[in-house]
Amino acid sequence: MRKGVGGCACLLILAATIGRADGQTRPVIVASKPFGESYLLAEMFAQLLEARGFQVDRRPGLGATEIAFNALRTSAIDVYPEYTGTGLLAILGEQPSSDPRAVYQQVSREFRRRYNVRWLPPLGFQNTYAIAVRRATAEQLKLANLSDLASTGPKLRAGLTADFIGRPDGLPGLEKAYGIRFRSVRALLPAVKYQALAAGEIDIIDGYSTDGFIARYDLVILKDDRSFFPPYEAAALLSPRMSREEAAVGALSELSGLLTEPVMRRLNQRVEVDGIPVARVAAAQLQSLGLTGAPSASHGQQTSRAGSGTLAYLWDERQTILRLTLRHILLVGVSLLGAIVVALPLGLLLERGRGAAESVIRGVGILQTLPSIALLAFMIPLLGIGVVPALVALFLYSLYPILRNTYSGVRDAAPAAVSAASALGMTPRQVLRYVRLPLAAPVIMAGIRTAAVINVGTATLAAFIGAGGLGDPIAAGLALSDTRMILSGALPAALLALLVDGLLGVCERAVTAQS
């Protein structure tokens, strides 16, 4: 027991050290949300800052608005690209307005007042929601405006991002403003939406007006003829900490007003359709705007998507994959160890005082039912972003299987042997050590094994709060519709899960043979 407490303390210190290494004398932390344009803008911010002599730490692909903004508000990150309309409706919860100037001034004022967060002047383009259909659908049903959907909506199957389905400036508002009812609504990831539409699985999607895919798939954007969608001007959003760094603010402001909508659509197309690495597209654009010199060698080396096959790509990326795998193992290993150190003694303790056991275990079980993203988002105000909140979340998810199996295993261990052992003079402690625990060991090991495999999978979500690991290329690949990038995270993660399962299976058999 005492050993357990010691181990627990060690883990906490380790976790705190990792956290501190991230936090002290820190560079400017540039983040993005998990879609292509956000990656690209963040990369441009990062390269521009680097060109002006700042140290930069990149945390691309943070969960969604909720996670990215919470991280910014608490200065866990310093800057990420945001859209004024999103700020107005999704963050401030205000009524929509159609005047871009008014919206920018309103969010500027309110963000400073409420959160001490600063909007830099807009970058120069709007990226509003674009409700899109296949050209054939538009012609067949004579669709041009959103108001046409009032009559044809019931014939159409919609595939929308979960974000859009939920937010007031998304589907609920759209339905009300235009009186639309779709035949069906499915939540789809941005990455698969366009393919699903092109394949005819769905008939109508929510895109972004600057998406590169709209041109590629020859889609028709329905006109927002009642001006339902507010203006979504892109701009850099700065944390309270960053707002005071005038030199950095000055560097980032150089980009304001320089990116027009046609430019942005072309850049997005290069990333999302042509598969050119984000860093290269960003470097070339900064250079052509005259903001930086010639792109550095590291940005030029990567090849475009057309250049090589998946295996060659994985081979090229082997060092990155190895680094991410090690980070993944760290996340899984530390959180799992912590869970074992806590759940095992707790399970034994609960077995002693059975009255409270079921309620405690059920309480821990409820943690399991929380969606991982929600739990991660909830942690940001408490623990910031990065490794520490990810470890805590993974730790919490690992508790239940270990706790449940320890408790049940020890409680149900060979009742005849247990009662005979105490009838012949074993103390309760001896009964636990020599009878209950060895007999429960295979069940406890099975619980640890379950927790470990779940943990390997869940740890990929840690990418959404900037903790790294194999989720990084998965999140980026999904955002950029880059299958090879997704595979470079998903394949090692799957192999790791199999490996962990196999190794612990061997341990389980060894323990079973012994007991």
Add this chain to the structure above:
Amino acid sequence: MAAVLAAKHVSKRYGSIVALQDLSVQIQRAQCVVLIGESGSGKSTLLRSFNRLVVPDAGQVLIDGVNAAELDAIELRRKVGYVPQDGGLLPHWSVQRNVEMVPWLRGMANRADLATRALTLVGLEPSLFRERRPGELSGGQRQRVAVARALAAEPNVILLDEPFGALDAITRADLQIAFANIRGQLKITTLLVTHDLNEAFLLADRIVVMREGKVEQDAAPHELRDAPATDYVRRLLVRAQGVARA
């Protein structure tokens, strides 16, 4: 002669169920007393009060004249042999380790010798059986190991709770005869619970018939047979003869 085990006006209830009612009984040194009765007659409750697995609500349980309530329960249990119906062997321990358990708990140095002796006593060749796990034994062999485990530390008293009840008829008869032989060699004070009157006649110096938490008759086997004290005992005898004839 002072009683080794005695219960004086002992009562015990489990909620609304009365297990023992103002019951008194004495067991002399080296005697084998068999408690017999139907399920719920309180016979197991009485047996288990002698190693403090059961604490009576009222009355006294005496071990060598000392009130059991004043003894350390763990110490007491290590000094009293105990065989439960299901054997209760530790499935993850070898036969040897199971049999050595009580000597080990008592810190006895010669526990390997004691285990060898106990295994031989119950008719299991130590070299053949000591390395086996309980799962590799037949039901009868497991009960023999359970008896060996109870005897290994050479206790003065052994308690057996329907020790042969779960075995088939032939194996049960084998073990009853084997146990009678062991008793002949050791002269150990024995309290045995059974619902089989023929087992009682084979093993008992005295039979205590129990019913609804009270003693119905307490007598030597021949007295019981010749002069049943109540109709209940008479019916029990008739039923047992029927079983014996069949």
